Amino acid sequence: MFLFNYRYRLKCIFKDRQLMFWTFLFPILLAILFNLAFSNLSSTDNFVKVNVAVVQNQELDQNPAFTQAINGADDLFIVEYTTLVDADTLLKDNQIDGYIVFDPDLSLVVNQSGLKQTIIRGFLDDFEQSSATITTIITQNPTALDSGILAGISSRTEYLKAVSASQSNPDPVVNYFYALIAMTCLYGGFLGVKEVVAIQADLSAVGARINLAPTNKLTVFLSSMLAATTVQLLELLILLSFLVGVLGISFGNQLGYIALTCIVGSLTGVTFGACIGSIIKNNEGLKIGVLIGSTMTMSFLAGMMSADIKYIVMTKAPILSYLNPISLITDSFYTLYYYNTHTQFYTDILLLCGFILLFSAITYFVIRRQKYASL
Amino acid sequence: MVINVKNLVKRYGDLIALDHFNLAVQEGEVLGLLGPNGSGKTTAINCILSLLKYDKGTIDIFDQPMSPDAYHLKRDIGIVMQNVAVFDELTVYENIDYFCGLYISDKQTRKKLVAEAIDFVGLNDFKKFYPKKLSGGLLRRLNIACGIAHKPKLIILDEPTVAVDPQSRNNILEGIQKLNQQGATIIYTSHYMEEVEQIASRIAIMDKGKIIAMGTNEELKKMIKSGEHINLELLNPEDLDLAGISALPHIISAELRDHQLVIKSERGKNNLIPILDTLKAEQIAIGKIYSEPPTLNDVFLEITGKELRD
Numbered sequence: 001m002f003l004f005n006y007r008y009r010l011k012c013i014f015k016d017r018q019l020m021f022w023t024f025l026f027p028i029l030l031a032i033l034f035n036l037a038f039s040n041l042s043s044t045d046n047f048v049k050v051n052v053a054v055v056q057n058q059e060l061d062q063n064p065a066f067t068q069a070i071n072g073a074d075d076l077f078i079v080e081y082t083t084l085v086d087a088d089t090l091l092k093d094n095q096i097d098g099y100i101v102f103d104p105d106l107s108l109v110v111n112q113s114g115l116k117q118t119i120i121r122g123f124l125d126d127f128e129q130s131s132a133t134i135t136t137i138i139t140q141n142p143t144a145l146d147s148g149i150l151a152g153i154s155s156r157t158e159y160l161k162a163v164s165a166s167q168s169n170p171d172p173v174v175n176y177f178y179a180l181i182a183m184t185c186l187y188g189g190f191l192g193v194k195e196v197v198a199i200q201a202d203l204s205a206v207g208a209r210i211n212l213a214p215t216n217k218l219t220v221f222l223s224s225m226l227a228a229t230t231v232q233l234l235e236l237l238i239l240l241s242f243l244v245g246v247l248g249i250s251f252g253n254q255l256g257y258i259a260l261t262c263i264v265g266s267l268t269g270v271t272f273g274a275c276i277g278s279i280i281k282n283n284e285g286l287k288i289g290v291l292i293g294s295t296m297t298m299s300f301l302a303g304m305m306s307a308d309i310k311y312i313v314m315t316k317a318p319i320l321s322y323l324n325p326i327s328l329i330t331d332s333f334y335t336l337y338y339y340n341t342h343t344q345f346y347t348d349i350l351l352l353c354g355f356i357l358l359f360s361a362i363t364y365f366v367i368r369r370q371k372y373a374s375l
Numbered sequence: 376m377v378i379n380v381k382n383l384v385k386r387y388g389d390l391i392a393l394d395h396f397n398l399a400v401q402e403g404e405v406l407g408l409l410g411p412n413g414s415g416k417t418t419a420i421n422c423i424l425s426l427l428k429y430d431k432g433t434i435d436i437f438d439q440p441m442s443p444d445a446y447h448l449k450r451d452i453g454i455v456m457q458n459v460a461v462f463d464e465l466t467v468y469e470n471i472d473y474f475c476g477l478y479i480s481d482k483q484t485r486k487k488l489v490a491e492a493i494d495f496v497g498l499n500d501f502k503k504f505y506p507k508k509l510s511g512g513l514l515r516r517l518n519i520a521c522g523i524a525h526k527p528k529l530i531i532l533d534e535p536t537v538a539v540d541p542q543s544r545n546n547i548l549e550g551i552q553k554l555n556q557q558g559a560t561i562i563y564t565s566h567y568m569e570e571v572e573q574i575a576s577r578i579a580i581m582d583k584g585k586i587i588a589m590g591t592n593e594e595l596k597k598m599i600k601s602g603e604h605i606n607l608e609l610l611n612p613e614d615l616d617l618a619g620i621s622a623l624p625h626i627i628s629a630e631l632r633d634h635q636l637v638i639k640s641e642r643g644k645n646n647l648i649p650i651l652d653t654l655k656a657e658q659i660a661i662g663k664i665y666s667e668p669p670t671l672n673d674v675f676l677e678i679t680g681k682e683l684r685d
Contacts, residue, residue: 001476001477001480004476004480008462008465008469008473008476011464011465011469012462012464012465013464015464015465016464198462201426204460205456205458205459205460206460206461206462208426208456208460209454209456209460209474209521209522210477211426211443212424212426212449212452212454213449213474213477213478214446214447214449214450214477214478215446215477371425371426371427371428371443372426372427372428373427373428
């Protein structure tokens with residue numbers, strides 16, 4: 001009976017076009033939209049070199065140290081040597097971010113203030129400070145030059161060491177996709193609702209017919225839930241393959257843990273739907289409405305619409321993150337991708353297992369009865 | 376005894392849906408359960424099938440107490456529900472196979488039974504059709520096939536012809552009679568008295584949660600005073616002395632509806648002759664005359680004071 005029902009439930013689920021759209025196609029469409037919307041988001045954080053012009057004149061020729069210094073900062077600047085007139089033109093045409101003139105002091109000409117202009121200003125200040133220091137040493141204590149003090153001035157010692165807490169480079173975009181996967185897991189709730197409705201005599205005519213058959217209701221229900229979870233896992237597998245293979249989203253290389261997250265996430269979604277389906281007695285439309293409403297709210301709080309929301313929730317009301325299955329699933333993927341330890345990951349998975357148990361217990365409590373007060 | 380229900384009481388809050396309902400169904404009979412909407416027919420069926428909780432009473436099926444986990448009893452029961460209970464995602468064949476599979480685990484046996492059920496309801500040309508592609512009548516036939524494919528000894532049909540065209544209705548009724556001829560005991564609920572009269576060997580009339588009359592078609596009609604309806608078309612009704620007609624022996628009531636004189640008379644011979652004599656004496660010209668026996672609606676009307684139909 002278990003396998004017989006399982007096979008037919010798989011057929012029913014796969015042939016339900018509306019269900020397949022929401023649980024399978026919709027997340028893929030959203031992923032494509034996210035990819036289109038966020039494809040330039042990462043590149044905005046990349047550093048772009050500053051275009052700067054240096055006016056060629058006699059003063060510049062007399063300061064070869066400056067030419068040497070600015071040429072040496074090729075990881076910061078793209079330098080163009082030109083005349084004052086051309087420099088003005090380039091600045092007006094926004095082809096450079098500013099130009100430097102020795103006249104006789106160093107001066108910077110810009111047409112707006114911003115990060116790039118601040119970088120040029122910082123470089124000039126640093127150069128002037130170093131030049132002034134060297135000049136002072138030469139005039140006041142020329143013998144110090146023999147002890148190699150110049151090398152000490154021109155080089156810097158870092159007393160702080162930057163250690164990355166993550167094994168991957170921070171990428172704000174991946175969180176959107178993690179939240180999308182988490183939402184897809186919870187969309188397994190559609191499958192849960194469908195299975196509960198199909199088995200409850202007070203929710204559907206086919207449910208009444210199944211209740212009248214000489215079969216153990218719990219066996220039928222468990223095989224139906226297994227069919228729902230199977231479909232959900234398949235859909236997730238295809239979504240993950242699409243995200244990794246087509247959109248190039250990184251999930252790190254901990255496949256076993258990712259699979260565990262998907263299985264636990266799917267079970268959370270399916271049992272969540274079953275719970276909603278069993279406790280709401282009205283028509284199927286209301287159940288679906290509640291399911292979509294709650295899933296979208298949880299997705300929002302988990303940062304699917306704006307990454308800042310996740311941060312705000314984490315700092316202002318962290319309890320909400322622990323009570324939000326979508327946030328927990330997102331967090332699981334996030335910790336796998338970024339962190340070297342699994343402490344937070346296991347915490348998330350355990351909390352999700354708690355939710356699965358809670359949803360299952362409520363569902364069982366409602367559907368275990370064999371007679372109904374009304375139909 | 377196939378079904379034996381004693382003193383069944385079912386309440387929905389203050390509303391009494393079944394009020395000390397009693398029912399005994401013998402093997403091989405077709406029992407028509409007749410009653411207006413809301414009379415408690417479906418509630419009674421759902422209680423008998425252990426789907427609904429009830430407040431009081433006992434229910435035995437095949438002389439054994441019925442309960443939700445009485446699988447050995449459920450195995451021999453087939454139910455055709457009022458609402459079509461099939462999966463939209465499965466074809467005609469798959470639907471029948473699925474519901475038959477809830478009773479029959481052996482694949483070969485099931486295959487044979489499903490083929491027989493499809494043949495029985497005449498859906499051979501629609502095996503691969505999905506329910507949404509079927510007409511209302513075909514859908515009802517599929518609903519019946521899903522309920523009877525496992526060859527049950529007791530078949531309960533709860534208003535299986537609601538919203539079905541006359542041709543499909545006749546097919547369904549003929550099918551039910553065939554099932555009975557094959558040995559199945561049948562309970563057929565309806566609020567269509569013609570259907571019940573056509574197929575039932577015994578009829579129970581329900582109202583307000585209890586059976587108010589029970590017997591064969593003829594037995595029920597004998598329970599009431601009204602034995603005949605006489606209709607006369609009068610060409611000059613303005614000259615009629617209605618009181619004179621009403622005063623004749625064996626006449627229960629007489630009323631004039633436009634040109635029609637409608638008379639209800641007691642059961643008996645020669646009721647028409649005194650009426651014709653009276654009309655002749657009053658020089659009233661007569662058009663068509665016809666007489667018909669009382670219907671189940673008359674039975675219901677006389678017992679409850681209201682029409683059977685909604």
